[in-house]
Amino acid sequence: MTEETGTDYIGSPEDAFSVLGDETRLGILLELAQALSDGDPGLQFSELRRRVGVEDSGRFNYHLDKLSDGFIGKRDGEYGIRTAGLAVVSAIYSGTYGADTGEHTAESTWLCPDCGDPLTISYERDQLFLNCEEHGAQLGYPTPPGAYQGRSLSELATVVLKRTLSGVNLARQGICPRCWGATTVDYPRETEDSEEEWADYETHVSCERCWYGLEPPLRILLASVPSVQGFYTEHGHGLGEIIFGPQSIANADTCQVACETTDPVTATATIALGDDTLDVELDENCRVTALSSE
Ligand SMILES: [Zn+2]
Ligand SMILES: [Zn+2]
Numbered sequence: 001m002t003e004e005t006g007t008d009y010i011g012s013p014e015d016a017f018s019v020l021g022d023e024t025r026l027g028i029l030l031e032l033a034q035a036l037s038d039g040d041p042g043l044q045f046s047e048l049r050r051r052v053g054v055e056d057s058g059r060f061n062y063h064l065d066k067l068s069d070g071f072i073g074k075r076d077g078e079y080g081i082r083t084a085g086l087a088v089v090s091a092i093y094s095g096t097y098g099a100d101t102g103e104h105t106a107e108s109t110w111l112c113p114d115c116g117d118p119l120t121i122s123y124e125r126d127q128l129f130l131n132c133e134e135h136g137a138q139l140g141y142p143t144p145p146g147a148y149q150g151r152s153l154s155e156l157a158t159v160v161l162k163r164t165l166s167g168v169n170l171a172r173q174g175i176c177p178r179c180w181g182a183t184t185v186d187y188p189r190e191t192e193d194s195e196e197e198w199a200d201y202e203t204h205v206s207c208e209r210c211w212y213g214l215e216p217p218l219r220i221l222l223a224s225v226p227s228v229q230g231f232y233t234e235h236g237h238g239l240g241e242i243i244f245g246p247q248s249i250a251n252a253d254t255c256q257v258a259c260e261t262t263d264p265v266t267a268t269a270t271i272a273l274g275d276d277t278l279d280v281e282l283d284e285n286c287r288v289t290a291l292s293s294e
Contacts (some may be wrong), residue, residue, distance in 0.1 A: 010070035010084060019071065020088060024063045027052045032072060032081035033089040042078025094146040106153040110244030112122060112138060113251065119244060121153045128160045130244070138244070139164075161240055168216065168224035171205045172286055181209035185286040187218055187265065203286060218257060218286075219249045222269050225280060227291050235273040 002127040010016045020026065031051045035043050043051070045064075054060040064072065064079065071085035079088070105122045112119055112132035119138060130139040136236035141160050148156055167177035170203030176183050193247045203221050206213040222228055223242045228249070232242045242249050249255045249271065262265045271278045 004128045008069045015069065016084070019066050019069060022063065022066075024052065024054060024060070025067055025071075026065060026088075026092065028063060028079075029071060029081060029085045029089050032079060033086060036081055036086075042075060042080040044245055046080055094144040096146045096149075106246075108154060108157060110157070110240050111246065111248070113243065114138075116246070121157045123148060123153060123156065124137070128156060130157060132203070158240060161243070165224045165239070166230075167212075168205065168214065168221060169226065171207075171212070171214070172224060173223060174285070174287075176207040176210060176212050176213045179207060179210040181198070181207050183207050183212070185221070187221075187267075187286050188259075217250070217256055218267075219269075221286055222255070222257075222271075222280060223249050225288055228271065228278065228280065231271060231273065231276075231278045235276070237273070 010019075023038070028048065031048060032043065035041075035051075043062075045057075048064075049057060049060045052060070053162070056062075067085070068074070070121050071082060071088065072079055074080075078189070105120055108119045108121050108130065110119050110130065111117065112135055114135045115132060116133050117132055117134065118176075119132055122129045122131060123143065126142060126144060128143040133136050138149050141164055143160055147159060151159065170177045171183040174183055183205060185203055185205050187203035200213055202215045202217050204213075204215050205221070217243060220243060229239060229242065235247075237245050237247065241247070247254045254273070255269055255271045257267055257269045260281075266284060266289075267282045269280045269282070271280070276293060278291065278293045280288055283289045
């Protein structure tokens with residue numbers, strides 16, 4: 001016989017906030033997540049209370065009860081953490097600032113897609129920037145301090161790029177990388193500069209529910225397509241070089257984008273590396289409908 005409680009769901013973001021505004025409750029989530037990573041998906045009341053360090057069992061029970069609205073569950077007399085609880089623990093770690101490496105700016109081996117000059121990496125106010133002296137920020141991305149811990153700035157830049165592209169890859173397929181909600185992609189996004197090439201137009205990627213939203217150029221969206229990444233890898237280019245290498249996808253000699261139809265919008269991108277080309281066909285939601293290489 002399985003006794004199962006704690007299958008309630010968090011009613012609203014405000015409810016979640018009020019539940020989490022307590023040190024003991026955060027301690028419970030941290031201990032249950034640690035237990036899970038040690039191979040214990042559940043802990044008995046007394047063991048959990050001992051680990052969190054609360055003496056009063058009535059008070060401890062009160063806090064467990066609060067967390068039972070979505071963050072923890074009880075099964076066969078043991079408490080375990082649920083996915084929303086794990087997300088809280090991950091957010092705590094990502095926001096925790098560790099040892100400062102003392103590094104505030106560093107030279108990168110990556111190049112500005114506009115002029116080919118080396119980019120400078122900097123980290124300030126929870127954002128990582130890749131700057132060109134002449135062309136300004138080529139990438140600015142929200143990066144929690146926990147990401148910087150134990151990494152050099154150039155390692156951090158690689159981490160940010162990988163995370164950005166894998167997030168864009170999910171969002172392009174309709175999945176929010178932050179809240180699991182639904183995303184939409186509009187392209188080409190209307191910009192004020194009518195002189196711009198169609199291929200240089202931006203896209204608008206947004207989550208229908210949370211804060212996630214980006215306006216990447218269409219070419220950057222293409223850099224998130226796994227087959228495009230594979231094509232670059234086959235030609236000896238790392239992930240960073242897709243955007244910031246001598247044969248950047250942002251370069252019109254390397255990547256041509258043509259609008260095929262306007263209502264609905266469809267497009268074909270042709271990427272040329274060495275003697276090879278890769279054609280990527282995109283539908284109205286910027287999803288890949290066909291790939292062909294020569
Ligand atoms: Zn530049
Ligand atoms: Zn979202």
